[in-house]
Structure formats: C-alpha cells, structure tokens
Amino acid sequence: MVALLTARASETLALDRTLSPSTGWTRRHWEDLADRLLGGAEPFTSPRRARILFPGAPGGYGSDIDGLEGFARTFMLAAFRIAGDPARTGDLVERYAAGLAAGTDPDSPERWPRPDEVDQAKVEAAAIAIGLHLTRAELWDRLDDRTKRTTIDWLATVIGQPYPPINWVWFRIVVEEFLRTVGGPFSEADLEEDLAIADGFFREDGWFADGGTRAYDHYTGWALHLYPVLWRTMLAPGHPHQARLDRYDAHLDRYLEDAVTLVGANGSPLVQGRSLIYRFAAAAPFWAGAMAGSTALSPGLIRRAASGVVSHFDAAGAPDDRGILTLGWHQEWRQLAQSYSGPGSPYWASKGMLGLALRADHPVWTAIEEPLPIERGDVLRTVVAPGWIVSGTTADGVVRVVNHGTDHANDGVAQRDAPLYARLGYSTATAPVLSADARDPFDGSVVLLDAEGVPSHRSGFTRGGLTTLPTSDGSATGRATSSGLARWIDADADGPDHGHGHAADRTRAGARIHLCSAVRGPWEVRFVRVVPGAGDEVPLGALRVGGWTVSGRDLAVATDPTSAVAVADGVRSAVVALPDEHDPLPTVALRSGVRDLDDATPLGPRSGTPWCETDGPVRTDHWHAFALLLDGATQPGVDAPAIAGVAGSTARTITWPDGATTSLDLPASH
Known part of the structure; x- marks a missing residue:
C-alpha cells in the first residue's frame, strides 16, 4: 500500500475527520x-x-x-x-x-x-x-x-x-x-x-x-x-x-x-x-x-x-x-x-x-x-484525446496511464523522445528517468538497438484505437494500439529545454514497430511486432522492452533470463517475457536486468528500471509478448499473466494472475 502522507499543517492545526474524512x-x-x-x-x-x-x-x-x-x-x-x-x-x-x-x-x-x-x-x-x-x-x-x-x-x-x-x-x-x-x-x-x-x-x-x-x-x-x-x-x-x-x-x-x-x-x-x-x-x-x-x-x-x-x-x-x-x-x-x-x-x-x-x-x-x-474501487478508463488507458488500483492507491497517443509531436514528425511525454506509461507513484546522462529511451519504452547499442525513438508514431474488452469475471480490460518507425535521432541536445523533444538535425530510420497493450489492474500485457522495410537505413538489431522506473532510498532487485523485478520504497516494477504456449515457432534467446541509477528522478536517490531484450536481432513479423507490472507490493517474486494463441492467427487469450481471462485480436500490420 502506498501510504497516505500526513500533512505538515496538521502539526499545528487539528485535522477534521468529520468534515474531511480522507484528508x-x-x-x-x-x-x-x-x-x-x-x-x-x-x-x-x-x-x-x-x-x-x-x-x-x-x-x-x-x-x-x-x-x-x-x-x-x-x-x-x-x-x-x-x-x-x-x-x-x-x-x-x-x-x-x-x-x-x-x-x-x-x-x-x-x-x-x-x-x-x-x-x-x-x-x-x-x-x-x-x-x-x-x-x-x-x-x-x-x-x-x-x-x-x-x-x-x-x-x-x-x-x-x-x-x-x-x-x-x-x-x-x-x-x-x-x-x-x-x-x-x-x-x-x-x-x-x-x-x-x-x-x-x-x-x-x-x-x-x-x-x-x-x-x-x-x-x-x-x-x-x-x-x-x-x-x-x-x-x-x-x-x-x-x-x-x-x-x-x-x-x-x-x-x-x-x-x-x-x-x-x-x-x-x-x-x-x-x-x-x-x-x-x-x-x-x-x-x-x-x-x-x-x-x-x-x-x-x-x-x-x-x-x-x-x-x-x-x-x-x-x-x-x-x-x-x-x-x-x-x-x-x-x-x-x-x-x-x-x-x-x-x-x-x-x-x-x-x-x-x-x-x-x-x-x-x-x-x-x-x-x-x-x-471507491478499481478504475479502468479510456481517455481518447491523449490516447491513454487509465488504470487505478484501490489496493495500492496507484493510478497509471498507458500512453498510445501523446508525444508532443505529430504523426510522422521526427524528434527525440521527450521523457515527460513520449514514454509508454506514467503514474502517480513513479517518474520517468530525467537525469541528463540517461534520457535516451529506456524506461517505459519499446526500442530497437543499432550496432552500437543506441536505442530508437518513437515520437511521430501513428495512433491506433482505444477500447475496452470484456473479461471473464465481469471486469474489463483496456486495449490500445500504435505503430511507428524506429528512428535514431541526432539533435541539438544543448538547445533550450522546454520539456518536449528536440527537433531532429539528422534521422536514420529502421523497421516499423507495432504495439498493442492490454491493461487490467496493475498489469499491462504488451504485444510487439517488428516489420522491416526495403528502405531501412539501420540494420535490424535487438529488441528491448523497458518497464516502470521505481525510485526511493533503497532498491531491491531480482532477475532471471526472462524477467526482472525492482522494488523501491514500497513500489514494485517488473518486466516478464511471456511465451506463447500454442505458437511452435522458435523465439530468439532473451536476457533481462535492472538498470540502477543514482539521482535519476525527483522521487528518490536510487532508481531501478527492469528490462528485457533479445540476445541478437529480433525475430520479425511475429507478435512478441511481455507483461509489465506496477504495484505497491514489496516482494520481488511475481505471478505473471499467461497468453495463448495459434500460429498465424491474431487471436490471443490472456489469463491474468487471478484466473480471469481476456480474449483479443491483435491489429493487422504490414
């Protein structure tokens, strides 16, 4: 549970729990x-x-x-x-x-x-x-x-x-x-x-x-x-x-x-x-x-x-x-x-x-x-203008948005991803990494890496749709999609910082990344498909998925080849690669970890970002799946969702940790 703070005004003024039961x-x-x-x-x-x-x-x-x-x-x-x-x-x-x-x-x-x-x-x-x-x-x-x-x-x-x-x-x-x-x-x-x-x-x-x-x-x-x-x-x-x-x-x-x-x-x-x-x-x-x-x-x-x-x-x-x-x-x-x-x-x-x-x-x-x-209860809401799925959970008091519509740019406009706009998620318990030496996309991202390990940017992506889907227990699941070219941006990083991305001086383009998010409670299942094009300037490299960054006084981590968990000050973040149990096609090997940074966000002196990436060029024209968690638990172990599908089909079924299921179709991509 993310604790309510006791206001300093209450040190000299009595709190009135009759008129104001909450605050x-x-x-x-x-x-x-x-x-x-x-x-x-x-x-x-x-x-x-x-x-x-x-x-x-x-x-x-x-x-x-x-x-x-x-x-x-x-x-x-x-x-x-x-x-x-x-x-x-x-x-x-x-x-x-x-x-x-x-x-x-x-x-x-x-x-x-x-x-x-x-x-x-x-x-x-x-x-x-x-x-x-x-x-x-x-x-x-x-x-x-x-x-x-x-x-x-x-x-x-x-x-x-x-x-x-x-x-x-x-x-x-x-x-x-x-x-x-x-x-x-x-x-x-x-x-x-x-x-x-x-x-x-x-x-x-x-x-x-x-x-x-x-x-x-x-x-x-x-x-x-x-x-x-x-x-x-x-x-x-x-x-x-x-x-x-x-x-x-x-x-x-x-x-x-x-x-x-x-x-x-x-x-x-x-x-x-x-x-x-x-x-x-x-x-x-x-x-x-x-x-x-x-x-x-x-x-x-x-x-x-x-x-x-x-x-x-x-x-x-x-x-x-x-x-x-x-x-x-x-x-x-x-x-x-x-x-x-x-x-x-x-x-x-x-x-x-x-x-x-x-x-x-x-x-x-x-x-x-x-x-x-x-x-009053868990919140699931689609907000059309910014392209957000809002998911709030009563158990920990955390509100998250999964972002498929906001980047402070427009469709097709190449610029550096602004950490405060272009990440795939924002919340009331985490902050994006804002330290000057770590602003390339890592947290809240899906990127391709070039030969030097430099990540791509997503600003200028194409928005997809937002909707809610029924879940077997009578609750709902949010679904959002977007796609865009993986771009490597050279920009004037020394120019004025107005909080949004710097315009590109030079751009190199790679494959197109298609994303589909399914959101329920503290979990997002993120489907990723990489589609190369004939004119790609950057050879296909590894795919990396970065999770929520947690910050606090102390940091605890747990990793294995397909998952990573970070916990700081009672907030937990995890990334788990999900096998598709009915897809017999082989997938490339994976590796994972937690990036540990000092003084990277305003929420605490230490920050950890769990990540998972392919150990070599990503397999293309295939829907990869990852589960991302943000909640108020403190134990490093997680019970992740599972997915099932059929090779060659866009239909998937997600089984959530509580046993409820959601069926969805992944978007067609070209």
Missing part, C-alpha cells in the same frame, strides 16, 4: 499554507516591494524577470486570499499595492521589464491582471490615480505583441479584458484573434491540446480550463461570448470526469508533462469547476481532489521549512525544471489555491469530503 483538511489548513507561502516570501522582498527574488541560480531570463515572477506569482496567491477573506488580509493589500506602484513606475529603481521588452513579462502580466481583477474593491479601487495610470500603461504594452499559439494566448486575453474593465486601452482584434486560436485547442471529451501538437499534460487543466473561468468573471453583461462560454463549460465538465480519476489515493498527480515544478497547480481545474458551478463533480469530491493534491506536497516538503517552493517536486530537484524556470517560477503553484477566492460559506468548503474514484 482532514479544512479551509483553515488552506489558509495556513497560503500564509506560510506568503510569509516565506518576505525575507526576499526588495525595499520597495516590487520584486521578490527567491534564493537560487538565476533563471533563463535573468534576475530582473525572476524578481517580477516572484512578485506576480505570489500576488496571485495573495489575491485569492484577499478575495476570499477581505476582513483579515489588509496587510497583504498594503504589501502588494506598494510593490505595484514601484514595479510599474518607469522611473523606479525597481521597475519591472515590460511585456514589450521581455516575453516572459507577458506571462506575469496575466497573473497581475487576474490578481487586480479579483481584488478590485480591496486593492485596485484604493490605488492612487498615478499608480492606476502606470499600471494601465505597463499592462497595455501587451497590445499588438506577438504571442505563441499555445496557452499563452490566454495571457493576453485576460490582460486586455481587465484593461477594458478599468477604462484602459485594449484591442478587439487581439481578443478575437486569441480567442479563435484558443478555440482551436479543443479536442475530444473536454480535453485541450496545448497548441497544434499532441501536447497533453497538466496545462490542459491548470491553464486551458482555468483561464476561461477567470475570463468569464471579467465580462460585462451583454457580452457576445455566451455560446463560446457554453462550449467551455461543457468541455470543463467532461474534462473533470477524467481528471478526477488521475489523482492517486495519496493525492499525487501524474508525474507527466512539462513544468512539473508547479506542483499543486494540478488542483486548479477542480477549483475552476467549483468557481464555474460545474455539475460534473460534487463540491465534496472537488475539495477531496484539491485537498489531496495540495496536502500531498505539503506533507512531502513543498514548501520547505523556510516556507519556500523550490525548483523540484517534493524537495528541491533542479533537473526537473525547464530552461525557462527561475527561482520564482514554482509559485505558479498558486493556481492550485484558487479555492481560497471562494468565501468560507461556499458549498465547496462546507460539504463533506467524498472519496476519489480510486478510493
């Missing part, structure tokens, strides 16, 4: 955390309060931007605190009003870089606009005329500026909409252009892609669903956007049905996608649902999900004992940050505390917590 957290715990975060910023605040420069190496845009980030992102948190509790937050109003006056004054020694000077200031402008909007009566209306004018002038430099066609378009939307509400300049053309781009992010079942690629990650929730809800609160009566807002509402409702199944029983979000240093910003879409009046989730379930996520990090050391959010996941782990991240960047986590802007009598604060889906 014990009430609004008072949230206020305590917010006050610790805002108090932790005080020692690093400049004399005129315009900049908050947290300790650490400067970010990619320099210390001036770092100081602005520290102000803007903590101001968002302060604004939520002020909006929800104006009677007790006058000191925050004074603190941030002074910083606003100094930061927007062009003659101030603490003046901020403008959005037309440094692109990153466009991001921070949005946080400032949202904060000012939510505290209009408490802060904006009390500013002197000069500060109002300099603030409007500073924000107005976003008008007409270029913005990348990703979640950034929402930054300009909320800034210019705020300017409209306070009588400042704005551009209707900018707003219409940005809204049209944002509408183009819609995908199936309430999901958004962050741009034009298969970029599915936490930005769907903490940006692309959050900003429309905040934008709505800025709109004047009679606005022309009701139809668009209705679509956004429907998308949010549907997305939340999936999002709540992705939270582990211990509150951990998936360790997947870029900007993970924003940590409990992952709670933002649940609060957006509460603010929008969503009916997809009950108020008690919204608070259970949000409190679970935030208390998970608080218990694990974020913020640290100084009240600081460092660059990392639980504790500081600098390798998790992208090149654009500075010491103030983690305070985008403030988005996950939006619920504080809702008053104490809101139903989301007064309702009794309700259990997460994973606490």
Whole structure:
C-alpha cells in the first residue's frame, strides 16, 4: 500500500475527520499554507516591494524577470486570499499595492521589464491582471490615480505583441479584458484573434491540446480550463461570448470526469508533462469547476481532489521549512525544471489555491469530503484525446496511464523522445528517468538497438484505437494500439529545454514497430511486432522492452533470463517475457536486468528500471509478448499473466494472475 502522507499543517492545526474524512483538511489548513507561502516570501522582498527574488541560480531570463515572477506569482496567491477573506488580509493589500506602484513606475529603481521588452513579462502580466481583477474593491479601487495610470500603461504594452499559439494566448486575453474593465486601452482584434486560436485547442471529451501538437499534460487543466473561468468573471453583461462560454463549460465538465480519476489515493498527480515544478497547480481545474458551478463533480469530491493534491506536497516538503517552493517536486530537484524556470517560477503553484477566492460559506468548503474514484474501487478508463488507458488500483492507491497517443509531436514528425511525454506509461507513484546522462529511451519504452547499442525513438508514431474488452469475471480490460518507425535521432541536445523533444538535425530510420497493450489492474500485457522495410537505413538489431522506473532510498532487485523485478520504497516494477504456449515457432534467446541509477528522478536517490531484450536481432513479423507490472507490493517474486494463441492467427487469450481471462485480436500490420 502506498501510504497516505500526513500533512505538515496538521502539526499545528487539528485535522477534521468529520468534515474531511480522507484528508482532514479544512479551509483553515488552506489558509495556513497560503500564509506560510506568503510569509516565506518576505525575507526576499526588495525595499520597495516590487520584486521578490527567491534564493537560487538565476533563471533563463535573468534576475530582473525572476524578481517580477516572484512578485506576480505570489500576488496571485495573495489575491485569492484577499478575495476570499477581505476582513483579515489588509496587510497583504498594503504589501502588494506598494510593490505595484514601484514595479510599474518607469522611473523606479525597481521597475519591472515590460511585456514589450521581455516575453516572459507577458506571462506575469496575466497573473497581475487576474490578481487586480479579483481584488478590485480591496486593492485596485484604493490605488492612487498615478499608480492606476502606470499600471494601465505597463499592462497595455501587451497590445499588438506577438504571442505563441499555445496557452499563452490566454495571457493576453485576460490582460486586455481587465484593461477594458478599468477604462484602459485594449484591442478587439487581439481578443478575437486569441480567442479563435484558443478555440482551436479543443479536442475530444473536454480535453485541450496545448497548441497544434499532441501536447497533453497538466496545462490542459491548470491553464486551458482555468483561464476561461477567470475570463468569464471579467465580462460585462451583454457580452457576445455566451455560446463560446457554453462550449467551455461543457468541455470543463467532461474534462473533470477524467481528471478526477488521475489523482492517486495519496493525492499525487501524474508525474507527466512539462513544468512539473508547479506542483499543486494540478488542483486548479477542480477549483475552476467549483468557481464555474460545474455539475460534473460534487463540491465534496472537488475539495477531496484539491485537498489531496495540495496536502500531498505539503506533507512531502513543498514548501520547505523556510516556507519556500523550490525548483523540484517534493524537495528541491533542479533537473526537473525547464530552461525557462527561475527561482520564482514554482509559485505558479498558486493556481492550485484558487479555492481560497471562494468565501468560507461556499458549498465547496462546507460539504463533506467524498472519496476519489480510486478510493471507491478499481478504475479502468479510456481517455481518447491523449490516447491513454487509465488504470487505478484501490489496493495500492496507484493510478497509471498507458500512453498510445501523446508525444508532443505529430504523426510522422521526427524528434527525440521527450521523457515527460513520449514514454509508454506514467503514474502517480513513479517518474520517468530525467537525469541528463540517461534520457535516451529506456524506461517505459519499446526500442530497437543499432550496432552500437543506441536505442530508437518513437515520437511521430501513428495512433491506433482505444477500447475496452470484456473479461471473464465481469471486469474489463483496456486495449490500445500504435505503430511507428524506429528512428535514431541526432539533435541539438544543448538547445533550450522546454520539456518536449528536440527537433531532429539528422534521422536514420529502421523497421516499423507495432504495439498493442492490454491493461487490467496493475498489469499491462504488451504485444510487439517488428516489420522491416526495403528502405531501412539501420540494420535490424535487438529488441528491448523497458518497464516502470521505481525510485526511493533503497532498491531491491531480482532477475532471471526472462524477467526482472525492482522494488523501491514500497513500489514494485517488473518486466516478464511471456511465451506463447500454442505458437511452435522458435523465439530468439532473451536476457533481462535492472538498470540502477543514482539521482535519476525527483522521487528518490536510487532508481531501478527492469528490462528485457533479445540476445541478437529480433525475430520479425511475429507478435512478441511481455507483461509489465506496477504495484505497491514489496516482494520481488511475481505471478505473471499467461497468453495463448495459434500460429498465424491474431487471436490471443490472456489469463491474468487471478484466473480471469481476456480474449483479443491483435491489429493487422504490414
């Protein structure tokens, strides 16, 4: 069992197991955390309060931007605190009003870089606009005329500026909409252009892609669903956007049905996608649902999900004992940050505390917590847009996704596999290997090896289908497929790291790899077929299957020629080669092992990845089968599934360890 963490807020505040049976957290715990975060910023605040420069190496845009980030992102948190509790937050109003006056004054020694000077200031402008909007009566209306004018002038430099066609378009939307509400300049053309781009992010079942690629990650929730809800609160009566807002509402409702199944029983979000240093910003879409009046989730379930996520990090050391959010996941782990991240960047986590802007009598604060889906029973779900099979198991509280649709690329686009996007699996109990010296595909992968042992990449693969299949005991099995050329990528690994793969400078192509996953509970049976082509540039080599990476203080392993198991901190991973008992054709010899790395993930100092590979070139035009396990057990021995089929047929039957069976047809391949 992956243990629930005890939140540090409970060291000084009693847990309320009547109102919050799962987490014990009430609004008072949230206020305590917010006050610790805002108090932790005080020692690093400049004399005129315009900049908050947290300790650490400067970010990619320099210390001036770092100081602005520290102000803007903590101001968002302060604004939520002020909006929800104006009677007790006058000191925050004074603190941030002074910083606003100094930061927007062009003659101030603490003046901020403008959005037309440094692109990153466009991001921070949005946080400032949202904060000012939510505290209009408490802060904006009390500013002197000069500060109002300099603030409007500073924000107005976003008008007409270029913005990348990703979640950034929402930054300009909320800034210019705020300017409209306070009588400042704005551009209707900018707003219409940005809204049209944002509408183009819609995908199936309430999901958004962050741009034009298969970029599915936490930005769907903490940006692309959050900003429309905040934008709505800025709109004047009679606005022309009701139809668009209705679509956004429907998308949010549907997305939340999936999002709540992705939270582990211990509150951990998936360790997947870029900007993970924003940590409990992952709670933002649940609060957006509460603010929008969503009916997809009950108020008690919204608070259970949000409190679970935030208390998970608080218990694990974020913020640290100084009240600081460092660059990392639980504790500081600098390798998790992208090149654009500075010491103030983690305070985008403030988005996950939006619920504080809702008053104490809101139903989301007064309702009794309700259990997460994973606490009510095992979860099996297909999520079409990102191409995920979601499998959550109540016994250990772990949520896994098996990934056949996300790579931050598009079909046929060759680039290096991004560890945070292109792996075949992500979970709430594991992290992909992120150390700089070990980023070639190994964990969560199926690769071919060239003559030097260099693995292929899968980005640019072709998606297949997602479905669920009946299982003999009345449960279900998830099935997903994909295929793609094995590519060897030479890329500029020294370029900026934005969390997704580097584009290829040179590519060599090999055989095509076809994959079919059958997922039930903690197990995935992964079928692999390798089909060579006449124009292959790379001779056929060995096939390697890498499992889940487990991380912790200690690592235990067990191996034999056809299986490997790794256990760390109560999480177990295994890869087992499965013989097909009714296929008489010989298979090539196998070997297996566990790759042992130090400081490779943010979840612990030691990591182990079980693997299995052919001892020589893989046999082609044949479906090989491997079982991959991720669960909360600690013993190294595993009882793996078994498969049966007939030579020349695509029909297979899987017998799971509990005796239940699933029949499926493997996809045709050419």
